[in-house]
Amino acid sequence: MYAIETENLVKKYGGLTALDGVSLKVPEGECFGLLGPNGAGKTTLIRILTTLIRPTSGRALVAGFDVAKEKASVRGAIGVVPQAMTSDLDLTGLELMDIYARFYDMGKKERRDRIDELLTMVGLRERAGDLVATYSGGMRRRLEIARGLVHRPSILILDEPTIGLDPQSRHVVWELLEKFRKADKLTILLTTHYMEEAESLSDHVAIIDYGRIVALDTVEGLKKQIPQKDTIELTVSNIDMGKAKEEVSAHSSVSSVAVNEATLIISVDNGANAIPELVDRLKSLGAKVTRVTLKEQTLEDVFIHFTGRPIREEEARKVSFLLGAGVPRQWGK
C-alpha cells in the first residue's frame, strides 16, 4: 500500500510545463525527500497532492484518495506545512491550534488533549498564550508543524520546512520530524534544498528537474549511480612518488590516482574503509604518511550530477501589465 502514488502527472501554465509526467510511489511510513533546483516543479507537485491546484492531466492518489475527485477526504488525511509562514500573527499559539482543530471537527476534549500534547512536544506550551507575532521564525515553524499534525493525519507534507531557519532551529525541526514520525507512524513527504536535511531524514529521495523525476532511490543507491567516487588525499615523504602511485593504484577499490608534488589524489570506492589499507601499503615501502584527508561523496554531488549547474529560470509570477500584482491570478500574464 502506498501513501502517495502519482501517475504521469502533468501541470501546464499556458505554454510553461511545470510538471511533465511525474510518476512516483511513496510507501506508507516512509520519509520521502523531494530534491530539485528552484522552479523544478517541487511546489507545484506538492500543491497538486494537497488539492490546492488541479493537475492538467495524470492521476494522483493520496492516502488512497484521488486528489481531483476526493478533495475533502485527501484534506482530512494529510497535514501540511507550507513553504511560507502561514500562521495568523494576530492569534495566540493556543487560539491558532484550537481554531485549526475545529476546522477538522474535533471535539472539545480531544482538541484540548491533542493541542496540549503537541505544544509540549514542540516546546511551545509555555508560550501558548502569546501572540504568534511575538514568536521567532523557528518557533513559528514548530507551531506550524504542530498545527499540521493537530488532527492526527496519516501523511505529513512539508514544503521546504527549514528554509530561512538558523542551523539550531533546523536541527530542532529535524528532531521533531523524527519524533513525530515514530510516535504517529507518519508518512512524510518533504521538499528541501538542504542536502543534509534530505540525507538525514529521507528513506528515499527523488530528484526532480524541469518537471520530471530524473532520479529516485535511497541516498546510498543514488550515490552509487554516479561516476564520482570518494577522494582521498595522502601527503607522503621518504618515497618515490611514481612508486607510491603504482602501489596505491594496485588496490582493488582505487579507480584512479593523480600526483600533485608530494600528495597522492586517489579516487576510490568507500574511502573510509580504504584509508588504513592504503596507508599500510605505503608504510610497508618505507614511506611516511604526513597528512590524510577524505572527501566523501555527498548527496550534493548526486544532485549536481543529475541537475547540472545552470541556474534555473523560475516560473514567472503572474502580473497584470495594467494593474500589477493586485488582480485575480488568471488575469495576470
Place this chain on the structure above:
Amino acid sequence: MNRFKAILERDLRKFIRNPLVVAMSVLMPVIYLVILGNSFQGELKRLPVAVVDQDNGPGAEKVMERLNALEAGPRTIETRKVSSQGFAMEGLKEGVFKGVIVIPPGFSRDLARGSVAEVGLFLDNAETIAAVAVQSSVTRAVSDLGREFVSVREERTAPHLRPIELYRKIDYDQTLIPGVVIMAIFLGAMTTGAFNIVMDRFLGVEESYFLTPLTKKDIVMGLVGSGLLITTIIAVVVLFLGSLISGIYLWSFIGIDTLLLILAVIVLSTLGLQGLMFVVMGRLNHPRIVGVLGGFLNVIFFFPSGAIYPVESFPAWLKAFAVVNPETYSVHALRALMFKGASLGAVKGDIVFLAVFAAVSVAAGTAAFKREL
C-alpha cells in the same frame, strides 16, 4: 457549523486585536456626519457680497436696508460696503466675494421718477450653487422697491402660503444620519469579510486553511458572518453617536418595533454589501486594489442613494441607477423609520428589495469565490 463558527471566531479575534481599526471604523462615519452636516447645511449661509454704492441717494439706502434685513434674517448673504468697483471686482475674481452689487449713479432719481431703475449684480458663476443663492436673495431685496407703502392689513385677495410640516422639526445634519449609517455599513463591509481574504492572500496565509477540510461555503459564510456582526455593531454605534451629536434623541421617541425594523434594515444592508464585496473583491490579492475599488464604489453607491439630494432630482440615467442601488432603499427605509415613525407597511418594499439583494449577492459571492490557489 463548527467550522463556520471557527472561521467566524478567527476573524473576530483578529479584528479586535486591532483596536485602532475598530475605533476608526466607528469614528470615521461620525466625522463624516460632522463634516457633511456642517459643509452642506441645506440652505447656503453667509455668502460674502460686496456692495458698491455710486448713487448715495435714498434709493440706495433702501436697497442697503433690505440687504441688511436679509443679513440679519435668513443670513444667506453678508454684505460689505466697498467704495471702489475695481476693488470689488478684483475680490470677486479672487473668490473673496461671491457677488458684487453695483448701485449706479442716478439710481435714486430713476426710482423716484418711476422709470426703470437698475442695480448691477456681478456673480461668480463658476460656483453655480452660490451664484444662484446670491441672485435669489438680491432679487428679493430689490423687488418692489418702488412701492412707497406696505399695507398694514393682509390683502385678502392674495394667496397666502402656510407651510405645515408633517413631522417633528428635523435639522439638515439630522437628515444626514441615515446616509452616514449606510456609509458606516459600506466601510464596515469593505474592511471586513472579503477584505480579510484579500489580506490573507496578500500575506500568504490563505494557503493554510485552504489545506483543511473547510468548504467554500464555510469560508465565505464564516467571513460574511463575522463581517455582519462587526459592521452591525459599528452601524448601531454610529446611529447612536450620530443621533447624540446632531441632537435628535431617537431613543426618546422610537419604540421597540421601530428599533427592530431599523436593525433589520441595517442587517440586510450589511449582508447585501458583504456579498457584493465578495463578488467584486473575492479574487483579488492586493489590498491596494481594494482601496481604489472601495473608494470608487463608496461614491457611486452613496451619492445616488438620496442620502444628500433627493433621488427625484437626478437626471434620468442616474435615477435609473438609483433604482437598483441598494443604498437608496436603505436610506429611504431608515429615514422613514427614524423621522416619520413609519410602520413595517411603509418600508416593506425597501426590506423586500434589501432581502433579495442580500440573498443574490451572498449566493453570487460564494459562487465567485475560488477555493484554490
